[in-house]
Amino acid sequence: DGGITQSPKYLFRKEGQNVTLSCEQNLNHDAMYWYRQDPGQGLRLIYYSQIVNDFQKGDIAEGYSVSREKKESFPLTVTSAQKNPTAFYLCASSIGDSSGANVLTFGAGSRLTVL
Amino acid sequence: GQQVMQIPQYQHVQEGEDFTTYCNSSTTLSNIQWYKQRPGGHPVFLIQLVKSGEVKKQKRLTFQFGEAKKNSSLHITATQTTDVGTYFCAGPRNFNKFYFGSGTKLNVKP
Numbered sequence: 001d002g003g004i005t006q007s008p009k010y011l012f013r014k015e016g017q018n019v020t021l022s023c024e025q026n027l028n029h030d031a032m033y034w035y036r037q038d039p040g041q042g043l044r045l046i047y048y049s050q051i052v053n054d055f056q057k058g059d060i061a062e063g064y065s066v067s068r069e070k071k072e073s074f075p076l077t078v079t080s081a082q083k084n085p086t087a088f089y090l091c092a093s094s095i096g097d098s099s100g101a102n103v104l105t106f107g108a109g110s111r112l113t114v115l
Numbered sequence: 116g117q118q119v120m121q122i123p124q125y126q127h128v129q130e131g132e133d134f135t136t137y138c139n140s141s142t143t144l145s146n147i148q149w150y151k152q153r154p155g156g157h158p159v160f161l162i163q164l165v166k167s168g169e170v171k172k173q174k175r176l177t178f179q180f181g182e183a184k185k186n187s188s189l190h191i192t193a194t195q196t197t198d199v200g201t202y203f204c205a206g207p208r209n210f211n212k213f214y215f216g217s218g219t220k221l222n223v224k225p
Contacts, residue, residue, distance in 0.1 A: 042217040106157040
């Protein structure tokens with residue numbers, strides 16, 4: 001089955017530590033995204049990538065970093081510079097063209113808790 | 116900048132009652148999408164509306180896109196406990212970026 005795999009599902013981190021969240025897709029999608037969701041709130045865009053070796057900052061990129069070395073993979077690093085990292089992180093992908101069929105497919109999410 | 120506002124934030128209904136959530140944009144949208152997130156789950160795409168005044172139905176769900184393409188609504192007729200979750204609208208900033216509304220959390224009491 002095609003889809004998006006995020007790991008780990010749950011992650012605990014001590015203050016001052018960096019942590020990397022994995023996101024892999026086998027949908028052959030060009031575009032990939034990272035969103036952050038806080039309780040009772042909508043989705044806020046952290047970073048997105050339209051093509052391999054290229055990515056753009058979203059609305060809340062500070063304290064986060066990404067890479068896009070392969071089409072299938074878009075890992076997110078939450079650095080110690082992120083002041084309030086406890087949240088639910090969602091990875092998504094889309095075809096990435098202007099055909100009108102550009103809808104988002106989400107992974108199951110990674111829940112990060114800073115102790 | 117462009118924003119997508121969604122109301123209400125919460126809605127509690129008795130099973131069998133109807134439910135509506137509204138989405139409003141400060142600018143004209145090329146299209147609007149709706150997603151559903153079950154408790155503890157991830158958002159799942161429901162539908163996309165593209166044309167001005169468009170109405171689409173999925174069983175008990177009716178989606179509308181306003182004539183000015185600045186607002187949209189999702190109406191559920193005769194809610195069931197399986198409808199529980201948070202419903203999000205999303206409008207594109209460009210074809211690859213989306214503004215998400217804050218969501219409407221629906222609770223259905225049996």
